[in-house]
Amino acid sequence: MKVNASTYNVHVGEGVFKALEELLASDKYKNSNIYIIADENSVEHCLPILLDEVESLKEAGVLQIESGEENKNLQTCIDIWGALTDGNVDRKAVVINLGGGVIGDMGGFVASTYKRGIDFINIPTTLLSQVDASIGGKLGIDFERLKNHIGVFNNPQGVFAHAGFLSTLSYEELRSGYAEVIKHGIIADADYWKKVKRTDLESVEDWDDIIFRSIEIKNKIVLEDPTEQGARKSLNFGHTIGHAIESSFLGIEGKHLLHGEAIAIGMICEAFVSYKIADLPLNELDDITDYILALYGKQDIDISDEEGFMNYLKNDKKNQAGETRFTLISRVGNYLVDKQVSQDLIFEALNFYKKER
Numbered sequence: 001m002k003v004n005a006s007t008y009n010v011h012v013g014e015g016v017f018k019a020l021e022e023l024l025a026s027d028k029y030k031n032s033n034i035y036i037i038a039d040e041n042s043v044e045h046c047l048p049i050l051l052d053e054v055e056s057l058k059e060a061g062v063l064q065i066e067s068g069e070e071n072k073n074l075q076t077c078i079d080i081w082g083a084l085t086d087g088n089v090d091r092k093a094v095v096i097n098l099g100g101g102v103i104g105d106m107g108g109f110v111a112s113t114y115k116r117g118i119d120f121i122n123i124p125t126t127l128l129s130q131v132d133a134s135i136g137g138k139l140g141i142d143f144e145r146l147k148n149h150i151g152v153f154n155n156p157q158g159v160f161a162h163a164g165f166l167s168t169l170s171y172e173e174l175r176s177g178y179a180e181v182i183k184h185g186i187i188a189d190a191d192y193w194k195k196v197k198r199t200d201l202e203s204v205e206d207w208d209d210i211i212f213r214s215i216e217i218k219n220k221i222v223l224e225d226p227t228e229q230g231a232r233k234s235l236n237f238g239h240t241i242g243h244a245i246e247s248s249f250l251g252i253e254g255k256h257l258l259h260g261e262a263i264a265i266g267m268i269c270e271a272f273v274s275y276k277i278a279d280l281p282l283n284e285l286d287d288i289t290d291y292i293l294a295l296y297g298k299q300d301i302d303i304s305d306e307e308g309f310m311n312y313l314k315n316d317k318k319n320q321a322g323e324t325r326f327t328l329i330s331r332v333g334n335y336l337v338d339k340q341v342s343q344d345l346i347f348e349a350l351n352f353y354k355k356e357r
């Protein structure tokens, strides 16, 4: 299966490795050196499969970095730029990002800036990176505690999503990525939302179909609005309150929340706001709330420090001129962007989450 994304294709499911082999065999890369950027987990679980499947990668160099968001920083970029420089890597070379969103964001950024830009290809190996991070062209690193603060927009030459890689991912990581799948259904496609709800995460048979549909949805939105003036803001559903929750948990020792776990809470709260001011029917709010709580359980969120929480919300990169704007839904499958929401309503929504079941 293939999705056309402006200048490149996203391949999913059967034939991904053959398509990759074809791209690498094209005239463009005939004499190119290939460097695979990966972390210790994708080296252990994914690299052997990739090398087994794609003959032309046997000679590729492997640059292994340490996994984790805390390494998505300038120092790791310096290490990779340094290794490329030491290896006399020229502008014809191509970088393959084999890993989750950390590898994709940072590997793409490093490639886009090395010698003013060399080609890169994404082989996302987490659900989150397959359905979200590897497409859309946002690349970058964290800087001085600010997430994705330094970066560029640039597209890969191709994305190759192999669902088989998901088998070694922990359930928590899988469920975290699934929050973006849930979001895609809620903002863009009521039928897909039904399928998403029916799927048992512990025994998924058709990952390819899910990954493909999610990529189709994200890709369509990104093509419509690459620089996030309108439609692309729909992808922020659940992320305004979700990011604030994610940030608020960072300060609490031993209480780490994965991105999708925070977004799950954000989606319930923002569905509640949608019910209050965007005419979302009560039964749809209940449906969203029930489903998400059943899948993710209930987190004990502390919102006693209202001002502190509002600061997290206002610090969001998406804000302009200090104003927080929300993406809401008027129905499952229908979004509204740039909605103003009062502080009172934000806390009513957080309290709704706290009180539900």
Ligand SMILES: NC(=O)c1ccc[n+]([C@@H]2O[C@H](COP(=O)([O-])OP(=O)(O)OC[C@H]3O[C@@H](n4cnc5c(N)ncnc54)[C@H](O)[C@@H]3O)[C@@H](O)[C@H]2O)c1
Pocket (backbone or CB within 6 Å): 039, 040, 041, 042, 045, 046, 067, 068, 069, 072, 099, 100, 101, 102, 103, 105, 125, 126, 127, 128, 129, 132, 133, 134, 135, 136, 137, 138, 139, 147, 148, 165, 166, 167, 168, 169, 170, 173
């Ligand atoms: N560019 C974008 O549009 C965009 C969108 C969403 C998220 N992101 C970024 O993506 C990052 C999060 O991505 P992520 O959730 O993939 O995190 P990640 O890259 O940290 O991967 C999560 C963990 O899974 C491990 N792993 C990767 N593949 C594996 C496999 N097949 N089997 C076993 N373990 C495996 C990794 O080593 C890591 O420990 C964040 O930095 C976020 O900012 C970017």
Ligand SMILES: [Zn+2]
Pocket (backbone or CB within 6 Å): 180, 239, 259, 263
């Ligand atoms: Zn997200």
